[in-house]
Amino acid sequence: MNARIDATKPVVMVVEDEAGLVTLLRYNLEKEGYRVVEAADGEEAMLVAAETTPDLLILDWMLPVMSGLEVCRQLRRRPETRETPIMLLTARGEEGDKVRGLNTGADDYMTKPFSLPELMARVRALLRRRHPAQAKGVLTFEDIAMDLTAHRVSRGGRAIHLGPTEFRMLQYFMQNPGCVFSREELLKAVWGPGIYVESRTVDVHIRRLRKALNLPNEIDPIRTVRAAGYALDTEGEAGVATKELP
Ligand code: CA
Numbered sequence: 001m002n003a004r005i006d007a008t009k010p011v012v013m014v015v016e017d018e019a020g021l022v023t024l025l026r027y028n029l030e031k032e033g034y035r036v037v038e039a040a041d042g043e044e045a046m047l048v049a050a051e052t053t054p055d056l057l058i059l060d061w062m063l064p065v066m067s068g069l070e071v072c073r074q075l076r077r078r079p080e081t082r083e084t085p086i087m088l089l090t091a092r093g094e095e096g097d098k099v100r101g102l103n104t105g106a107d108d109y110m111t112k113p114f115s116l117p118e119l120m121a122r123v124r125a126l127l128r129r130r131h132p133a134q135a136k137g138v139l140t141f142e143d144i145a146m147d148l149t150a151h152r153v154s155r156g157g158r159a160i161h162l163g164p165t166e167f168r169m170l171q172y173f174m175q176n177p178g179c180v181f182s183r184e185e186l187l188k189a190v191w192g193p194g195i196y197v198e199s200r201t202v203d204v205h206i207r208r209l210r211k212a213l214n215l216p217n218e219i220d221p222i223r224t225v226r227a228a229g230y231a232l233d234t235e236g237e238a239g240v241a242t243k244e245l246p
Helices: 019-031 042-052 068-077 095-103 116-130 164-175 183-191 200-213
Strands: 011-015 035-039 056-060 086-090 108-111 138-141 144-147 152-155 158-160 222-225 229-232
Touching: 011 019, 011 042, 019 035, 019 116, 035 042, 042 056, 042 068, 056 068, 056 116, 068 086, 068 095, 086 095, 086 116, 095 108, 095 200, 108 116, 116 164, 116 183, 138 164, 144 164, 164 183, 164 200, 164 229, 183 200, 183 229, 200 222
Parallel strands: 011 035, 011 056, 056 086, 086 108
Antiparallel strands: 138 144, 144 152, 152 158, 222 229
8 A cells, every 4th residue: 555656756754643634734745746655653654664765754753652753763774764854743842852853863843733835845845955956066175075966975085974954054065165154044055945944953953964074083174153153164173063153
């Protein structure tokens, strides 16, 4: 039932135990031309994800058997779903939970009850970012190399694994080395115009990018510019990898 039928349509997997919400999401996603696969609990989600390799997941936090956060964590450990965009849904609205969700590997986050047009816009944006139109060739900065064609990143020859958002962020920095970007500018460049994401989200992804790029004694190539933003340049220092904007 969940086997891939039309390989040309992006597959969106909806992981949610509220049947009414699944019906609503399925109806609207199919109307937009996506194929929809479903799972109603965390364990089923892992099985269906392995079977169908979805292009994007809409994942509820509160699920039977295994939480959405745990599903997210486990999917990120599998090579085939390491870079699959994940939109986390939750009834909780606390800032700490959002950060926790994003730190677990989700790319975006919406609090229930959400606006359906906004969710659809974010789904489109996440899928667009997964298949960037003009991204070809190799970018280099110091010892960092970014192969946009093969979608590979390395530092000093060591492979770096980035989630889709960190990949886009690093790509933007590497296309504009030395430029200082505010959180708002990064939001627009990495998430796309018209997508509402809280500016603190930028810090979460900067932290993830730094963690992926830097070994403990390596120079952090991302500079935090007080009251201005972030830049990729050669003035970084070793051991300041956790510094963030106030
Ligand atoms: Ca639920």
